[in-house]
């Protein structure tokens with residue numbers, strides 16, 4: 130078939146509504162568009178020039194334009210899957226476009242996703258997207274590894290797993306996303322760059338390591354620096370400066386390949402780029418004095434540490450190789466080098482009891498952690514944590530898998546867990562702590578705390594709404610009556626409601 134026009138679509142939940150406050154105030158769902166999908170759109174445009182991407186989080190979608198495309202690619206994480214399915218169904222019903230889904234959730238749950246589209250492409254799409262377009266253009270069935278579709282008899286056909294790409298140097302063209310350039314100066318949309326993939330560890334709850342694999346693969350330092358340069362240039366307004374000059378390196382474990390990490394930091398220093406950086410990392414980096422010094426010289430101001438738990442029992446239970454003592458020593462050393470620590474936490478381990486939210490808040494206060502992301506324990510089919518707890522899940526309404534309690538932990542009810550998350554957030558982002566931040570913090574640090582304070586308020590609001598549902602569900606269902614889990618591949622209910630966006 131002739132491919133004239135390709136559109137990429139990132140479902141947002143909820144879809145974008147223009148509002149002045151979006152420029153300054155984080156909403157419960159932060160709206161940064163997907164770097165992964167943008168990268169694929171950039172690659173596809175090399176073959177078909179009329180290629181653009183809509184991210185529902187920031188683009189006003191021109192549906193006439195989407196429905197006129199020959200191929201529409203959708204990428205979904207778990208929390209966006211229901212919206213993605215709804216959009217895929219709508220496009221299939223109203224156009225002749227070939228509809229293709231991919232991304233972490235569609236890939237790990239292709240038996241579910243394939244019910245809503247023509248094809249699911251498994252794993253990372255950097256190479257498969259080109260192979261897919263070639264097959265389509267030649268009128269061939271895509272028969273290479275990593276494709277799922279529904280055969281004539283309605284059975285799902287899968288051509289097997291796909292090897293991840295060794296090289297992925299594409300610098301995403303951020304201008305390919307409709308409406309991004311106009312909003313790039315918003316302080317709620319920050320520059321982000323993804324430099325490596327894969328992680329050698331194997332934490333039970335982690336979907337990322339199952340999607341990207343345990344072998345660490347990296348981009349060249351030159352390509353990373355070029356990406357950083359473009360990301361900063363794109364997000365800085367033509368006139369004036371952003372309030373928050375902070376770029377987020379979004380790798381899951383940037384320091385896993387130490388020699389490479391050093392070479393990237395050196396390349397940033399040599400480039401002369403002057404900006405602030407934040408980065409996700411495990412606690413080990415806190416023991417690496419040379420790395421911490423390099424980070425400081427490169428402009429890093431903080432480490433966003435995947436701390437997850439504050440009890441050894443929980444680390445052991447979920448196979449996270451770490452102790453509380455490791456975390457504390459690491460935090461102290463990072464701070465001694467003049468860098469801040471942000472904490473990424475999980476509540477709802479089977480070891481957790483009532484009061485864990487207050488204990489977490491006390492930990493954050495005691496160790497001077499400057500900001501947090503708190504998630505209730507998360508379950509993605511395909512992870513060991515999911516297998517272990519699937520009979521205790523309250524539902525599989527993926528849209529709610531965005532920080533809410535979705536299961537019954539061993540020593541609390543789901544509603545109690547939800548309250549613990551709300552409590553921790555309220556204590557960490559209290560008016561008293563806001564006042565202290567206003568008086569003691571400076572520059573980007575201060576602006577970030579104000580932004581997070583407002584963001585956490587909207588997250589708590591959403592969590593309180595869900596709390597009412599959890600309480601009602603608990604009253605109606607005793608633990609023993611919770612229906613048994615479906616196999617991971619069971620499809621979600623097809624969407625009954627029409628498009629909202």
Ligand code: B12
Pocket residue numbers: 141142157158159160161162163164165166168169202203204205206207208229230231232233234250251252253254255257258321323335336337379380381503504509530531532
């Ligand atoms: C940056 C980031 C964000 C940003 C931007 C998200 C975005 N739009 O991409 C922000 C801050 C908005 C964010 C928010 C949240 N996030 Co987040 N985030 C990330 C992070 C760290 C990096 C994403 C990234 O750039 N990955 C790298 C690129 C290369 O990978 P990729 O996007 O998956 O794309 C590749 C492949 O998947 C594939 N692919 C993707 N789409 C498609 C489509 C097709 C057709 C094909 C063929 C292939 C394909 O090819 C791409 C290139 O190889 C990931 C962790 C991670 N490693 O992915 C978590 C992650 C996506 N976030 C997660 C979560 C839970 C959240 C929150 C719910 C957190 C919270 N409690 O608030 C919120 C949700 C917000 C919402 N909208 O509801 C989870 C999702 C888990 C899951 N099962 O889906 C992840 C995986 C983190 C984790 N450790 O589990 N996040």
Ligand code: SF4
Pocket residue numbers: 328329330331332335336337338381382411435
């Ligand atoms: S260290 Fe982080 S990225 Fe690696 S497996 Fe554990 S949670 Fe996943």
